[in-house]
Amino acid sequence: xxxxxxxxxxxxxxxxxxxxxxxxxxxxxxxxxxxxxxxxxxxxxxxxxxxxxxxxxxxxxxxxxxxxxxxxxxxxxxxxxxxxxxxxxxxxxxxxxxxxxxxxxxxxxxxxxxxxxxxxxxxxxxxxxxxxxxxxxxxxxxxxxxxxxxxxxxxxxxxxxxxxxxxxxxxxxxxxxxxxxxxxxxxxxxxxxxxxxxxxxxxxxxxxxxxxxxxxxxxxxxxxxxxxxxxxxxxxxxxxxxxxxxxxxxxxxxxxxxxxxxxxxxxxxxxxxxxxxxxx
Amino acid sequence: xxxxxxxxxxxxxxxxxxxxxxxxxxxxxxxxxxxxxxxxxxxxxxxxxxxxxxxxxxxxxxxxxxxxxxxxxxxxxxxxxxxxxxxxxxxxxxxxxxxxxxxxxxxxxxxxxxxxxxxxxxxxxxxxxxxxxxxxxxxxxxxxxxxxxxxxxxxxxxxxxxxxxxxxxxxxxxxxxxxxxxxxxxxxxxxxxxxxxxxxxxxxxxxxxxxxxxxxxxxxxxxxxxxxxxxxxxxxxxxxxxxxxxxxxxxxxxxxxxxxxxxxxxxxxxxxxxxxxxxxxxxxxxxxxxxxxxxxxxxxxxxxxxxxxxxxxx
Numbered sequence: 001x002x003x004x005x006x007x008x009x010x011x012x013x014x015x016x017x018x019x020x021x022x023x024x025x026x027x028x029x030x031x032x033x034x035x036x037x038x039x040x041x042x043x044x045x046x047x048x049x050x051x052x053x054x055x056x057x058x059x060x061x062x063x064x065x066x067x068x069x070x071x072x073x074x075x076x077x078x079x080x081x082x083x084x085x086x087x088x089x090x091x092x093x094x095x096x097x098x099x100x101x102x103x104x105x106x107x108x109x110x111x112x113x114x115x116x117x118x119x120x121x122x123x124x125x126x127x128x129x130x131x132x133x134x135x136x137x138x139x140x141x142x143x144x145x146x147x148x149x150x151x152x153x154x155x156x157x158x159x160x161x162x163x164x165x166x167x168x169x170x171x172x173x174x175x176x177x178x179x180x181x182x183x184x185x186x187x188x189x190x191x192x193x194x195x196x197x198x199x200x201x202x203x204x205x206x207x208x209x210x211x212x213x214x215x216x217x218x219x220x221x222x223x224x225x226x227x228x229x230x231x232x233x234x235x236x237x238x239x240x241x242x243x244x245x246x247x248x249x250x251x252x253x254x255x256x257x258x259x260x261x262x263x264x265x266x267x268x269x270x271x272x273x274x275x276x277x278x279x280x
Numbered sequence: 281x282x283x284x285x286x287x288x289x290x291x292x293x294x295x296x297x298x299x300x301x302x303x304x305x306x307x308x309x310x311x312x313x314x315x316x317x318x319x320x321x322x323x324x325x326x327x328x329x330x331x332x333x334x335x336x337x338x339x340x341x342x343x344x345x346x347x348x349x350x351x352x353x354x355x356x357x358x359x360x361x362x363x364x365x366x367x368x369x370x371x372x373x374x375x376x377x378x379x380x381x382x383x384x385x386x387x388x389x390x391x392x393x394x395x396x397x398x399x400x401x402x403x404x405x406x407x408x409x410x411x412x413x414x415x416x417x418x419x420x421x422x423x424x425x426x427x428x429x430x431x432x433x434x435x436x437x438x439x440x441x442x443x444x445x446x447x448x449x450x451x452x453x454x455x456x457x458x459x460x461x462x463x464x465x466x467x468x469x470x471x472x473x474x475x476x477x478x479x480x481x482x483x484x485x486x487x488x489x490x491x492x493x494x495x496x497x498x499x500x501x502x503x504x505x506x507x508x509x510x511x512x513x514x515x516x517x518x519x520x521x522x523x524x525x526x527x528x529x530x531x532x533x534x535x536x537x538x539x540x541x542x543x544x545x546x547x548x549x550x551x552x553x554x555x556x557x558x559x560x561x562x563x564x565x566x567x568x569x570x571x572x573x574x575x576x577x578x579x580x581x582x583x584x585x586x587x588x589x590x591x592x593x594x
Contacts, residue, residue: 111381117352118349118352118381119376119377119380119381121376122372122376124341125345125373125376125377127345128341128342128344128345128346128348128349128373128377129345129346129348129349129352129377130349131342131345131346131349132345132346132347132348132349132350132351132352132353132355133349133350133352133353134349135334135346135349135350136349136350136353136354136355137353139331140353158341159341159342159345159373162339162341162342163342163345163346165337165339165342166336166337166339166342166346
């Protein structure tokens with residue numbers, strides 16, 4: 001894959017297709033949470049390949065870089081695919097170290113991985129950490145942004161709402177959170193166990209600038225992110241990105257058990273590859 | 281700046297925060313985050329340095345994550361809370377966000393043991409040592425008086441590791457001037473019939489016990505372990521090698537506290553000491569009562585312990 005970012009919409013869509021296929025191949029070869037990664041491919045591509053985030057392998061020691069926190073740490077396949085493709089670490093690390101040997105690339109991201117700012121894996125931590133980072137940046141008059149990707153099921157953690165209150169109280173407009181709103185938790189549809197609907201209203205009532213969109217539409221995502229970056233509002237920002245869990249692989253798509261399903265059997269592997277090639 | 285004669289008569293938290301106040305004058309990166317918990321010293325701190333004090337409300341999970349984020353950003357963060365709330369309610373955040381990322385966040389916690397005795401089990405911190413010592417990389421200090429507590433400010437600013445400082449509530453003015461803080465423990469010896477080891481303010485009871493035992497012809501060494509982790513294993517072994525009988529005294533459950541730490545050390549090093557542990561036994565945590573009475577029910581007073589020890593040493 002191409003290791004440099006090319007920001008035209010056509011290229012971003014093409015890149016999403018590449019990354020989605022890569023996530024599937026990584027899942028086939030090494031395991032991991034395929035469905036949770038497939039739902040946020042376009043979000044990750046928009047963040048890492050458009051001009052939204054100022055993060056690159058060359059500026060990781062630059063204090064003015066933006067910060068990205070992968071709070072839904074179980075979507076590690078897509079993170080590793082993107083980071084290796086962007087050149088944060090060599091591609092061969094995925095074959096050598098992902099869930100192998102010293103697990104330099106573990107089943108959830110560790111801060112020591114190049115390009116990873118914060119260790120995640122237990123959900124509900126990332127936003128609070130971002131609040132601390134963003135508040136420090138604000139105290140020191142720094143201008144960079146803090147992007148945080150969370151899952152919708154993650155929002156059943158009380159700590160998320162503690163952090164939400166804190167962010168709005170401190171007017172942390174330097175936070176742009178994204179909810180990968182795929183409507184499914186680890187074992188069921190979210191609607192079957194939590195009243196977490198009307199997410200946009202909930203976040204607005206907590207003092208956030210909340211916008212909903214199709215989380216697979218790169219054009220919309222990019223436009224919303226850029227508008228949040230340019231905004232003069234003092235509110236923290238959140239994008240409710242409506243997505244399909246397991247997007248692109250028919251037997252994972254919108255499957256309430258998709259979170260724990262792999263792409264393991266010959267028929268599953270064949271079906272997944274054909275799905276991504278558009279073969280019925 | 282307060283001198284020792286003023287510091288010794290302060291609450292431990294005030295001794296610590298007033299000392300920290302002096303540091304903040306020259307360091308804009310020092311931050312105190314409180315969970316809506318006050319102190320006389322904190323009023324002065326937040327009045328004079330409002331940008332370096334954050335009342336984050338009663339949101340302990342967020343406080344620890346936020347503290348981690350601020351430490352990642354280069355801030356020197358002190359989290360200030362009642363001990364029982366900040367140890368257990370947000371333990372996973374302490375483990376993952378602070379310890380696994382090896383961030384130098386300092387948790388200054390008030391209310392060791394039964395310090396909030398009348399307030400009951402929700403406010404007791406009788407398991408905190410056991411819990412916090414399981415954390416990889418976490419340093420644990422348990423000072424026995426206000427002067428010692430104020431001297432932990434420099435130590436806490438100098439270390440790049442996470443730290444938990446277990447403070448009592450009340451005035452504990454007895455102190456020694458010649459303590460070597462690098463050692464992590466302090467020793468006073470009248471003789472080698474018995475070694476009495478304590479941590480925290482119950483050290484004062486250990487001193488009383490030593491006096492009573494002396495009157496009964498038993499000469500003891502009194503050890504105040506104010507740094508429980510990392511333990512000064514070398515010095516502790518040297519002390520224990522000179523004793524055949526050891527007692528530990530703690531206002532903490534016997535499940536995993538000071539007695540367990542010393543017991544582990546004796547076992548790990550095959551030391552030839554008999555160990556007797558005084559602390560809170562099963563059934564002693566979910567209780568209310570005036571502190572001295574609650575302690576007495578657990579046998580944590582000098583007279584009762586002396587009777588038990590005299591019998592033990594026969």
